[in-house]
Every structure is written in structure tokens, then in C-alpha cells.
Amino acid sequence: MxxxxxxxxxxxxxxxxxxxxxxxxxxxxxxxxxxxxxxxxxxxxxxxxxxxxxxxxxxxxxxxxxxxxxxxxxxxxxxxNEGTHHDHILCVKCGRVDEFMDETIEERQHAIADKLGYAMTDHSLYIYGICPECQKKAK
Amino acid sequence: MxxxxxxxxxxxxxxxxxxxxxxxxxxxxxxxxxxxxxxxxxxxxxxxxxxxxxxxxxxxxxxxxxxxxxxxxxxxxxxxNEGTHHDHILCVKCGRVDEFMDETIEERQHAIADKLGYAMTDHSLYIYGICPECQKKAK
DNA sequence: AATCATAATGAGAAGGCTTCGCATTTCTAT
DNA sequence: ATAGAAATGCGAAGCCTTCTCATTATGATT
Known part of the structure; x- marks a missing residue:
């Protein structure tokens, strides 16, 4: 329910x-x-x-x-919102979306915000590229 | 000219x-x-x-x-476009924009794209937070 | 279970940002 | 200078999203 x-x-x-x-x-x-x-x-x-x-x-x-x-x-x-935080990588050809999570990147982001004196509230990271399937098609 | x-x-x-x-x-x-x-x-x-x-x-x-x-x-x-690549951190209160560049994050992004089989074309990273000045004002 | 005050919905209008269409103007190569 | 092609400016139109407001559904109360 x-x-x-x-x-x-x-x-x-x-x-x-x-x-x-x-x-x-x-x-x-x-x-x-x-x-x-x-x-x-x-x-x-x-x-x-x-x-x-x-x-x-x-x-x-x-x-x-x-x-x-x-x-x-x-x-x-x-x-x-299910599971935990993650970022996204998108295919610029077909629109496919995959998710990933990188602890190192997360840490670096906080470190950068701290260094610049910002109180970090949020962040958005998108990687764009061509997914494996679309690379195959292109050949 | x-x-x-x-x-x-x-x-x-x-x-x-x-x-x-x-x-x-x-x-x-x-x-x-x-x-x-x-x-x-x-x-x-x-x-x-x-x-x-x-x-x-x-x-x-x-x-x-x-x-x-x-x-x-x-x-x-x-x-x-002047100088080199950089990412951005923005203040959600006043709209201020600062720039930063982190070699580690850049590397990790490429590594992630590779691992997932993507041919990376681009990326965008925005950190949102409250800038030093706006934190002072809030007190 | 019926009632009531309140909050939520649906439909279309309106709003903000961006692009389009086309007549007119500006470029650049002759 | 001139002609052909490309770029401009204006308003109209297109998207996506939010707003307005009359109608309807919700959940607390009787």
C-alpha cells in the first residue's frame, strides 16, 4: 500500500x-x-x-x-529515488543512460567546495559519450 | 583585429x-x-x-x-573559451560562479567511461552550494 | 455513513526561453 | 562598383513548464 x-x-x-x-x-x-x-x-x-x-x-x-x-x-x-546516490553517463546517439558511482570523485568534490569556502548543497555530474552498441553500429 | x-x-x-x-x-x-x-x-x-x-x-x-x-x-x-578546461561551482543564493579544475576528477571520468565501454565526448560537472559571502550574511 | 472544509485536479491559457520564416540588408569575391 | 550568397531583424511560432480557476476528491469530524 x-x-x-x-x-x-x-x-x-x-x-x-x-x-x-x-x-x-x-x-x-x-x-x-x-x-x-x-x-x-x-x-x-x-x-x-x-x-x-x-x-x-x-x-x-x-x-x-x-x-x-x-x-x-x-x-x-x-x-x-531508490538505492544510493549515483551519477550518470549518457549516450549522445541513442539516449541510453547508465549509472555509476565513484567515491574518489565524491571526495574530491567536497574537498573543492571546502577549499573555495562553499557550503556544498548538491552537485551534478554528467558524462556524455557513445555507448558500446552505438560504436558497433557506426563501424 | x-x-x-x-x-x-x-x-x-x-x-x-x-x-x-x-x-x-x-x-x-x-x-x-x-x-x-x-x-x-x-x-x-x-x-x-x-x-x-x-x-x-x-x-x-x-x-x-x-x-x-x-x-x-x-x-x-x-x-x-579562454585558457583551459575547467568546471564550475555555483552559489545557490546569489548566483556567483567560480571555476575549478581537478586532475583527479578528470582522470576518474575517463576511467569510468572506459570501464563502461563509452567513447567519452564531453562531460559537465556543477557543484552547487552557498558561497562564503552568503554564509556570512546568513549569520 | 454523511458532511464539511480544505486541498488537489483537469483543461486551457499564459509565461519564459529559444528558434523559425521571410523580407531586407550586409558581406565578399569578382 | 556589382552580383550572388549569406546574415540580420522582426515578429510569429514552438517547446516545455507553470498558472488560473472552476470542479472534484480527500480525510477529519459528526
Whole structure:
């Protein structure tokens, strides 16, 4: 019963929010735009408005349930927070997204913020490249 | 004579392009939105259209004269390419931008791309935090 | 279970940033 | 100087996202 999760997050357990949360949890794709969520829900027969999807995803972000990414291309991409922190590497050809985590980089970032006197609140690291599959195709 | 720089970059030396390039070179602010460039030029008495500023900055980016950043907040921010590669740390309170370069992080990024089989083309690293001045104010 | 105050939704309008389309102007090579 | 090609400026249009507001759903209370 996910309605508990929503209430813990300080959100009323409304139908649209439950639908979106369930969808994010069940989807095998981990990174999606608001529009992709919206269309997928419509296609699965749910009634929902695009504005609601945006609102709910923003609330989820504030509540810490979801992370919003600013990959190149303009649209925001959302990801359900599961497991631990990680960064992303993206294929510039096919859009594939892989995740990684490097303790050394994390440490260096904190060291840099400290050295410059910043109280670090967040960071974003995206590596762009051509994924193995797209390299094969190109040959 | 910057018109040479433009021609080297494969761009016709037109007045708007020269104005924008000169402005970027003379400005003490290194990171600016298209609109900021546009308004600054208007205020200094130049005639120019906003669409032209966008077009020219995009051309400069393609030509390698300028880098476009996607800081949080929606607008693209442009920076004249001078000196060497560096990453950015931004203050979430006042918008201040500082630059840094960490050889270890650079190496780790390449190592990660290699390990995952990606041919790395680019990367972007932004650290967000509260700058020293804003920390003082908060107390 | 019915009621009520409040908060959330849906649909479309509106907003911000960026690009497009096209008539006019500016470049550059002749 | 001149012609052909490319660039400009303006407004319109396009995206993505947020806002507005009438309607509807939620959850606490009776």
C-alpha cells in the first residue's frame, strides 16, 4: 500500500499521485520526462492531466521521492529515488543512460567546495559519450 | 583585429558577430545568458536583435569559441573559451560562479567511461552550494 | 455513513526561453 | 562598383513548464 509512502512524505494519498508513484516503481525505464509519464499513463487507460503530472513530480522532488535531472536537450528527466546516490553517463546517439558511482570523485568534490569556502548543497555530474552498441553500429 | 578570429572559425566577419565577440572579450563577467548579452549591447548603443544574439552564440559554440552551460534555472549560460578546461561551482543564493579544475576528477571520468565501454565526448560537472559571502550574511 | 472544509485536479491559457520564416540588408569575391 | 550568397531583424511560432480557476476528491469530524 503506497499510500503510506505518500503520507510519510507529507502528501495526501490522491489517485493521481498513487498512479504516478506506482508507474514509476513498476516501469523498467528509470529515467523519464514528465510527458513520457503522462503519455504512458494515458495509454494504460488512466485519466490524468499533464499539469498534474508536472505538479506531482515537482512535489515528489521536494519530498525527496524523486530526483530531477537536467540532461542536455531541455526537458527535465525524473528518476525515482531508490538505492544510493549515483551519477550518470549518457549516450549522445541513442539516449541510453547508465549509472555509476565513484567515491574518489565524491571526495574530491567536497574537498573543492571546502577549499573555495562553499557550503556544498548538491552537485551534478554528467558524462556524455557513445555507448558500446552505438560504436558497433557506426563501424 | 578580431575579424581574423571569426574567419579562422569559418564565420563571415559581420558586424553583429564582431560586436558580440568583442563584448564577450571585454566583459569582466565571464558567464552570461543570451539576454544579458543582448541587453548589454543595446545599452551600449549597439543595434542588434535578440534572435541574432542567439544565432551567433550558437554558431560560436559550434565553432568552439564559446561554451554553453546548462546551469539550473532554465536559461543557457555562455562563456568565452579562454585558457583551459575547467568546471564550475555555483552559489545557490546569489548566483556567483567560480571555476575549478581537478586532475583527479578528470582522470576518474575517463576511467569510468572506459570501464563502461563509452567513447567519452564531453562531460559537465556543477557543484552547487552557498558561497562564503552568503554564509556570512546568513549569520 | 454523511458532511464539511480544505486541498488537489483537469483543461486551457499564459509565461519564459529559444528558434523559425521571410523580407531586407550586409558581406565578399569578382 | 556589382552580383550572388549569406546574415540580420522582426515578429510569429514552438517547446516545455507553470498558472488560473472552476470542479472534484480527500480525510477529519459528526
Amino acid at each position: 503506497e499510500s503510506q509512502d505518500l503520507k510519510k512524505a507529507g502528501l495526501k494519498a490522491t489517485l493521481p499521485r498513487l498512479k504516478i508513484l506506482n508507474f514509476l516503481e513498476d516501469s523498467e525505464v528509470r529515467h523519464m520526462t514528465a510527458e513520457e509519464v503522462y503519455k504512458a499513463l494515458l495509454e494504460s487507460g488512466e485519466e490524468i492531466g499533464l499539469a498534474t503530472v508536472y505538479r506531482v513530480l515537482t512535489q515528489f522532488e521536494t519530498a525527496g521521492l524523486v530526483t530531477r535531472h537536467h540532461f542536455e536537450g531541455g526537458q527535465s528527466v525524473f528518476e525515482l | 578580431e575579424s581574423q578570429d571569426l574567419k579562422k572559425a569559418g564565420l563571415k566577419a559581420t558586424l553583429p558577430r564582431l560586436k558580440i565577440l568583442n563584448f564577450l572579450e571585454d566583459s569582466e563577467v565571464r558567464h552570461m545568458t543570451a539576454e544579458e548579452v543582448y541587453k548589454a549591447l543595446l545599452e551600449s548603443g549597439e543595434e542588434i536583435g535578440l534572435a541574432t544574439v542567439y544565432r551567433v552564440l550558437t554558431q560560436f559554440e559550434t565553432a568552439g569559441l564559446v561554451t554553453r552551460h546548462h546551469f539550473e534555472g532554465g536559461q543557457s549560460v555562455f562563456e568565452l
